[in-house]
Amino acid sequence: MTQRVVVTGLGVIAPNGNGIADFEMAIRKGQSGLRANAAMAESGFGCRVAGVPQGVDEIAESMFDSDILLAMNSGHRLACIAAVDAWTDAGLERPAADSDEVDWDTGAILGTGVGGMDTIAQKVVPLINAGKVRRLGSTVVEQVMASGISARVSGLLALGNQVTTNSSACSTGSEAIAEGFERIRRGAAKRMICGGAEGESHYIWGGFDSMRVLCRGFNEEPEKASRPMSASAGGFIPAAGGGAVMLESLDSAIERGARIHAEVAGAGINCGGHRNGGSMTAPNPNSVQRCVRLALDSAGIAPAEVGAINGHLTATGADPKELFAWAKALERTPETLPPITSTKSMIGHALGAAGAIEAVATILMLKGGYIHPSINCEDVHAEIEPYAASIPHQLRELPDLRVAVKAGFGFGDVNACIVFKKWEG
Amino acid sequence: MERQEAFEKVVKILTPHVKNMKALDSVSDTTNILDDLKVNSARLVDVVLAFEDEFDIEIPDEDVDLVNTVGDCVNLILEKSS
Numbered sequence: 135m136t137q138r139v140v141v142t143g144l145g146v147i148a149p150n151g152n153g154i155a156d157f158e159m160a161i162r163k164g165q166s167g168l169r170a171n172a173a174m175a176e177s178g179f180g181c182r183v184a185g186v187p188q189g190v191d192e193i194a195e196s197m198f199d200s201d202i203l204l205a206m207n208s209g210h211r212l213a214c215i216a217a218v219d220a221w222t223d224a225g226l227e228r229p230a231a232d233s234d235e236v237d238w239d240t241g242a243i244l245g246t247g248v249g250g251m252d253t254i255a256q257k258v259v260p261l262i263n264a265g266k267v268r269r270l271g272s273t274v275v276e277q278v279m280a281s282g283i284s285a286r287v288s289g290l291l292a293l294g295n296q297v298t299t300n301s302s303a304c305s306t307g308s309e310a311i312a313e314g315f316e317r318i319r320r321g322a323a324k325r326m327i328c329g330g331a332e333g334e335s336h337y338i339w340g341g342f343d344s345m346r347v348l349c350r351g352f353n354e355e356p357e358k359a360s361r362p363m364s365a366s367a368g369g370f371i372p373a374a375g376g377g378a379v380m381l382e383s384l385d386s387a388i389e390r391g392a393r394i395h396a397e398v399a400g401a402g403i404n405c406g407g408h409r410n411g412g413s414m415t416a417p418n419p420n421s422v423q424r425c426v427r428l429a430l431d432s433a434g435i436a437p438a439e440v441g442a443i444n445g446h447l448t449a450t451g452a453d454p455k456e457l458f459a460w461a462k463a464l465e466r467t468p469e470t471l472p473p474i475t476s477t478k479s480m481i482g483h484a485l486g487a488a489g490a491i492e493a494v495a496t497i498l499m500l501k502g503g504y505i506h507p508s509i510n511c512e513d514v515h516a517e518i519e520p521y522a523a524s525i526p527h528q529l530r531e532l533p534d535l536r537v538a539v540k541a542g543f544g545f546g547d548v549n550a551c552i553v554f555k556k557w558e559g
Numbered sequence: 560m561e562r563q564e565a566f567e568k569v570v571k572i573l574t575p576h577v578k579n580m581k582a583l584d585s586v587s588d589t590t591n592i593l594d595d596l597k598v599n600s601a602r603l604v605d606v607v608l609a610f611e612d613e614f615d616i617e618i619p620d621e622d623v624d625l626v627n628t629v630g631d632c633v634n635l636i637l638e639k640s641s
Contacts (some may be wrong), residue, residue, distance in 0.1 A: 200575040201599065231578065270606040 139181055139318045140557060142392040143224025143380030145216040145329070147495045149373055149481045151397050152193060153219065158498045162529055165506030166266040166357035166480050173336040174343075181348035185333045185361040185482030199231065199292070207253045207272035207331030208428040211322055212376030212487065213244050214290060215285035217327050221291055224325075225392055229292040239386075241295030242284045244315045244331065244378065245306035247486030247544075250278040254401065262340035269445060283331055303544030304446070305403075306330045307377060307489025312401035312429075312469030312550050313553035314381045324386040329378035329490030340486070345415075348372060359506065360483075362447040362476035363457075363483040363518050363525060364511035370448040373482030377490030379497070395496045398401030399555040400433025401539070402426065406547035417452065417543050425549035426541060433553040435537055437464040440472050440553075441461035442505045444496040444539040447476035448483050455518035456543070461521070468520035475508040489542035493552060496540040500556050503533045560640055562633060565614075569632045571611045576602045586632025606632075616641055 147342055151157030156229025160167065171184040194203060194211045197218060229235060248482065251424065253274060261269050276282050281299040288297040296317065302309045307330035314326035332338065342348050349369040353399035361367040404425045406418025413469050430437060443460055447453055461471050477492040484491055498506055505526050514522045541551040560615055578597035582590060592598050597621040598606070607623050607632055610616070610632065626632055 199578070201578065201602065202606070204575055204602075269608060271608055272601040 136319050137321055138384035139315050139398045140384050140387050141379050141395040141398060141497055142382045142387050143220040144395060144494050144497060145192070145219030145223060145378040146376070146491055147187045147190065148375045148491050149217045149489055152187060152189065154223065154498070158423060161477065161480060161495050161498070161506040162504070164480065164509045164529065166325055166360070168359055168482055170353070170356050171336065174339065177336055177340070179336065179340070180346070180350040180352040181343050181369065181371065181447065182358040183349070183371050184339065185371060185375070185484065190215070197209070201535070202215050204407040205276055205430045208335060208374065208411055209246055209250060209275045209331045210277065210283055210286050212333065212374060213331035214286055216288060216331065216376035216378040217242065217244060217287040218454050220327055220380045224380040224382070228249065228290070233292070234359045236292050236294035237296035238291040240293050240319070241323050241514055242287050242292070242297045243300055244327065244329055245302070245310040245486050246280065246330060247301060247302040247303050247332055248338045249280050250282060250333070252333050252479070253277040253424055255335065255337035255426065260306060261553055265323060269480055275336055287327065288514060291294055293437045294546040295326070301547045302550065303485065304483065304488055305544035305548050305550040306486035306541035308492065308493065308540060308542035308550035308552055309403055311379060311381070311398070312403050313542055313551050315398045315401045315552070318381055318383050325380060325382045327378055327380055329376065330486045331376035331395065332374055332485040332487040334374035334433055342372060354491045358510050360449055360479050361510040362449040362479050362508060363453050364449070365513040365515045367449040367453065367515065369450055370478065371482035373484040375481065375484040375487045375491050377487055377494045394557045396500050396557050397555040398552060399435055400429050400431070400553040402428025402432055402551045404428060406494070406549070408547050410546040411472070414547070415545055418547055419455055422459040422543060422549055423463040423545065425551045426460070429539065429551035429553045433555070435553055439537050439540050440464055442472050442499060443474040443534045444492050444538065444540045445474050445476055446541055446543045448478055454515055457518050457521050469523065471521050471524040473505045473526055473530055473532065474504050474521070474524050477506070479511065483515055483517050489540065489550065493540050494537050496554055500535055500538045500554050503535050504530065505530050560637065562620055562637065565633045565636050566629070568613055569636065572606060572613060573598065573629070576606060586629060588628060588633065590629045591627055592629065605634055616640055
């Protein structure tokens with residue numbers, strides 16, 4: 135028998151807010167968390183703006199023991215803060231470090247797009263090039279292994295179900311939630327902490343700058359630099375952050391009297407196979423539409439029931455194509471497309487964390503009955519103009535919002551889409 | 560270098576890795592690093608690197624295997640510093 139899956143915990147650390155309360159306040163206001171980035175400027179980047187959560191070290195030091203802190207790079211810190219926040223938000227107590235009890239019913243799928251590039255750039259390459267392999271120490275492997283972030287979380291929370299790290303570029307965070315949803319739905323776990331993290335490092339972002347896919351025209355106005363859906367969009371703004379949701383079977387949530395934020399009604403994952411215009415760096419438009427339909431079919435929800443969209447919408451040339459795909463997948467005309475917003479307009483593109491942070495935003499919007507502003511697109515892109523009425527430049531109250539959809543599309547032509555349903559008891 | 564000074568520096572370097580903080584209250588030369596302080600054995604590599612930096616010495620890998628207690632660390636450091 136399949137299980138219904140609900141969200142019982144949320145955790146987020148984002149450029150415009152740490153913790154659920156501050157993050158929600160920021161997205162409601164349309165508050166940007168983007169700032170000038172000194173490391174990018176010093177390294178000759180064309181784009182010199184990034185989204186970086188503030189005060190991360192202080193938060194990490196207040197949450198984790200010193201021996202663990204010594205083995206955490208930026209991505210680890212962000213993943214662990216978000217995951218532990220989701221755990222405590224779900225009403226669960228952190229297990230004692232000296233307890234031998236394992237929670238066999240709870241696992242984690244926490245993804246990352248690039249991983250421990252900061253450790254590789256700052257330690258591995260310089261020390262090995264200098265012939266000082268011995269000085270790498272004992273913590274480098276766990277910081278550069280792709281599964282390091284989920285492994286670290288499993289140790290903090292004594293998780294005994296599946297613990298793994300997925301990676302599918304910019305759809306990573308959404309894919310993690312979709313995978314965790316499927317695992318609980320088929321009864322293989324009671325709870326899964328799912329999401330993603332991406333560390334703060336200009337070494338992660340350099341390749342994107344060289345590809346000329348980062349915005350270069352707003353270095354003097356950081357808060358205006360992320361401009362999804364606008365005529366003046368010139369690329370995305372890279373960001374760091376972490377997002378996590380505690381997914382739980384409805385039976386388990388009811389049994390322990392947990393607060394329920396929303397239901398995960400369905401999810402879809404696919405790839406465009408680099409065909410029909412798709413490539414390593416561009417999406418096959420058919421696969422994007424198909425992914426949305428897969429998610430809706432999985433949810434048993436008709437396209438007409440979707441009341442809000444939190445798009446992938448990065449501020450590149452792909453934005454208009456994404457709008458067309460959404461309209462086609464949801465069988466809407468430009469005039470009837472549901473409200474569509476981009477959390478990236480405020481926080482930039484947190485790569486492997488993007489889908490997770492934006493899923494948290496989507497759940498908050500669904501729970502609160504609103505759609506947050508999509509900022510910096512007063513000059514709507516000409517090809518998006520027919521859809522202009524669907525873009526909230528200010529917070530739009532949606533008291534009847536029942537179904538909201540979040541999707542992420544990544545390099546490699548990969549897609550993931552999640553259908554969230556308002557929890558009404 | 561005085562033995563006491565070396566002892567205090569060794570304890571300071573070990574402290575971030577210690578999982579049994581209560582054992583630090585009565586730390587002595589005979590305190591076992593793994594069994595009493597509950598330091599993760601993998602982290603001994605990092606502890607030795609920190610000794611090398613702090614005392615400007617080199618500690619061969621084969622000597623590391625002989626270190627069990629805080630006193631062993633102090634003895635090794637004093638020997639290499641002399």
